[in-house]
Amino acid sequence: MDNTWPSPTGQQPLALGADLVMHATTKYLGGHSDLLGGAVIARTADDFFERLRAIQRIGGAAPSPFDCWLLLRSIRTLPYRMRAHSEHAQRVAEFLTTHPAIETVHYPGLPTHPGHTIARRQMRQYGGMLSIQVRGGAEAAIRVAGRVKLFTQATSLGGVESLIEHRASVEGPHTTTPANLLRISVGLEHPDDLIDDLAQALGA
Numbered sequence: 001m002d003n004t005w006p007s008p009t010g011q012q013p014l015a016l017g018a019d020l021v022m023h024a025t026t027k028y029l030g031g032h033s034d035l036l037g038g039a040v041i042a043r044t045a046d047d048f049f050e051r052l053r054a055i056q057r058i059g060g061a062a063p064s065p066f067d068c069w070l071l072l073r074s075i076r077t078l079p080y081r082m083r084a085h086s087e088h089a090q091r092v093a094e095f096l097t098t099h100p101a102i103e104t105v106h107y108p109g110l111p112t113h114p115g116h117t118i119a120r121r122q123m124r125q126y127g128g129m130l131s132i133q134v135r136g137g138a139e140a141a142i143r144v145a146g147r148v149k150l151f152t153q154a155t156s157l158g159g160v161e162s163l164i165e166h167r168a169s170v171e172g173p174h175t176t177t178p179a180n181l182l183r184i185s186v187g188l189e190h191p192d193d194l195i196d197d198l199a200q201a202l203g204a
Helices: 025-029 047-059 065-075 078-097 116-122 137-147 167-171 191-202
Strands: 020-023 039-042 102-106 129-134 163-166 181-185
Touching (some): 078 102, 078 129, 137 163, 167 181
Antiparallel strands (some): 129 181
16 A cells, blocks of 8 residues: 555554555655655565566665665654644635635545545544636636746645645547646644635635
């Protein structure tokens, strides 16, 4: 299971029965957009896991000492950062559900989300990622992304800064992502400031 989005503080997949859990340490575990890495955690050191370890050794997939230091530095603040990411994203998502320019808000912390019941049972917090579908199609969504001032238009997540992107443009002509969808990574800025920025970008 890929547990990059909720992070270990939001969900414990091994306790839910997963055999292998992956994390992009580049994202929330690193948290400062300044390192590249990944991790695989196994329930047991069985033959399959040893095959993965062999691939890692043979392929040289080991992080540099400095990247390890950056990751250790960041893990110390992970619970506090994830709490803020999740609380801010919840606030932003709740605001967007009330905005007339928004067609749909996708966030598991909302009771209207189809996976909310499962998320509430399995997760301690709902993470900092959400997506919205803007009324008016692709042009309206791109216009919103272009009008924000506090958010940065970029393809990433998990850093202290808030990001927004028009996914269909990033994925290209064969994407199945809705043309009016914007993906938002909510950072550590004050949620009132993020809400004000989205409100002015949406024209309210």
